[in-house]
Amino acid sequence: MGRIKTIARRSFLVGSAAILGGVAFGTYLVKRDPANPLSADAAAGDAVFNPWVKINESGITLVTPHTDLGQGAAMMQAMLIAEELDVEIDQVTTTPGVAAGAYYNTALGDEAVPFRSNDDSFAAEAMRSTMGAVMKVVGAQVTGGSTSVPDSYVKLRKAGAVARETLKAAAAAETGLDAADLTTERGAVVLPDGMRMEYTTLAAAAAQIEPVNDVTLRDPAEWRLVGKPMQRLDIVSKSTGTQTFGIDVKLDGMVHASVRMNPRKGAELLGFDAGDAEGMRGVQKIIGLPYGVAVVADNTWRAFQALDAIEYDWADAPFPAEQADHWKAVEASFVADRLDKEWRHDGDVEAALEGADVVEAEYRAPYVAHQPLEPLSAVAKVTDDRVDVWVSHQMPGFAEQRIAARLGMETGQIFLHNQYAGGSFGHRLEFDNIDVVVDIAREIKGTPVKLTFSREEDFAQDYNRQIGMARGRGAHAGGKVTALDLDIATVSASRSQSGRLAAPVPGPDVQLAAGAWNMRYAVPNLRVRAYAVPELAPTSSWRSVGASTAGFFAESFVDELIHAAGADPMEERLRLVNDDDARAVLEAVAEMSDWGAPLGPRQGRGVAIVTSFGVPTAEVVQVTDTDDGIKIDHVWVAAEVGRVIDPVNLENQIMGGVVWGLGHAMNSEITYADGRAEQDNYHMAEGMRLHQCPVIEVRALENNPTVRGVGEPPVPPAAPALANAIFAATGRRLREMPFYHTVDFL
């Protein structure tokens, strides 16, 4: 690990401070200890800091290591630094920087521990800090788990403050004034007489002094940027076609390639007949690989055409070939020896159900593909001593290690240039495009190559959302829910994913019942058990991970019990809720939607509340059962986020999460036949289209002191709120996603 950091750091310094005489600031000074490889490599006069802020004569650069997948991460990180640094967004450039352990994600550990996010008991806190330490040790630079905001919130403001105070100290030294008499604004230190010393001019002097690490963060009341509606720094480029995505990278002499991998995901290529592909126009090379065939050509379309002309002999899938057998494996997993963990047992469920009029229900959630609109792609150039890869990835450090291992090279010889992504939703946590591009580029050393997956190939090779089922039993008395017993059986996306990384996660998988076991209800008798279905088709994290399925199961069944009890879905939830934040979001959506107001004919409303990634999120969905199908009229959302960083982006993220949750619940699934995914393009897994999009009203609450990210939490309540609304409108209870098997949508 030490070596990786050394090389990453050195390249950083060479690229910025050392050559340009600039200065790199961070929140701490790495000890100048001979045993520390960082200082061993540092030249005399080098400032070896943890880099988020680089300033030199030519400008101010903010390093934003969380990958921008469309969620606005670059802007959010820049705002936090700029807030304390006293620069404006139009004065800085941003860069994702190099992959480095220094950018480890401390917040990610929080969701990997088996404690509810509102559990701040000593055991929970101790476990979280251990996980944070683990992240630091492995240098896990990960964008995921809605952690970009919590990970950055304090760290990056501090980075800005350290830089600002150090620049003031440098100005004080130059002028002989007291630093306490100096102020800062718009990228300059301002002297008492009003004279401005630009940061860019002060940088060289600042590089010579010890950084001022003892800084106090400003009170939120003083903020200029954070919490205000801002114009995203990428909004103009993304409205003019000038934003470069990974798929748009162009290099001199670059060739184009595509790949056909075994559509039976994970299995080998037994053989192939290149046939006519050899002589096709523009085809430069046909490369047989253990898992498929790649074609290098002078145009992506010609590579696609050639791949279609090849005949392949594929090995059988390493999992059941037919969908029915996947469901059988799930059905067979509600047994003691597949119990992953009994997550919660309040009261005595068995006793409460004994002799009661038991309500029973069974739910299903299918595999679902990620399929961000930018298909998988990557550009690579391999030479004997250096590999460059241009790609958007959520774990750039792991990716570099993986490339190094694949090529038998040192990690320090691998340079991943992280790109803006055309969406991800968890897709860019996987490595297929990187593996393939490297396998191609090593065959044509010295020539840069752009790999583009066709949409069909992207569907075929996706690592889908986990498949799962739940069985609920419950009881009510006197118009109240008295017992709820929920058994959930799903495959473990976390284990599937970590297994591929050869880094198995020990202990139970917290995601199997995420969004269900942590329901913030005081049902007197409440049990949630998670059963782990053995690995079937490989799966991966899909926007909101476990809660996308378990939240649907839990909030659908709660709704069934409430209806069986003859109670009002909102009132009974408010009666059951046992947490102030959860109550507040429920009350907010009740008020926003004017819950209880008379509805039109054939209209209905449903509510759901799911807590995921520490964010209790409540949604009310209103539908109309028209002659042409269900129309989703309106959605009201309230979420407890701790602190809003940017209200515009927050609203956009929450709306997007609702659209994601509703759209996939309506019409998206992946099923297998002959070992292959049957859906191969958007016409078979459409998601929501504009004409189906409801009016969405969003309210963010800031009652809790802990700041949270909202990329994922709006997703889980959407599906159950929709199912509950359709029940209210039609009397039909939808227990299986996607719902379009049961009802039509407009």
Added chain:
Amino acid sequence: MKLNVNGTEHEVDVEDDMPLLWVLRDELGITGVKYGCGIAQCGACTVHVDGVAVRSCQLAAGDLDGDVTTIEGLGTPDALHAVQEAWVEHQVAQCGYCQSGQIMQAASFLDLNSAPTDDQIDQAMSGNLCRCGTYPRIRAAVKSAATKLQRA
């Protein structure tokens, strides 16, 4: 073959059946136009041919008959088209990958119908997928753009 893109004449030597999308992206290096699905399902590849929105993944190079405008030719960061202005004001983009196509679709639609109803907007824009779910903002931006264009 010769083609005019954003006012510039180009000469390319391609098969008649190569989709315009790939002529633009890989032969001419114009990357504002995006590949999303290749089968007319997503609209990411939308360009104008003589001002009318077409899916460039479906138009064979040999069938091209008219001048091509891509997002780069509609407006630039320094000289935004009214639709782009509205897209910036409403901060529509999340990942932004679909937005070239959304904007080209909206510009062509508003050119034909400068005072659209909500239903007409829904119909005109529903062929363009946005996986990030920016639809509420797209609707609002199309309406703003219509107002701007009426005033212009």
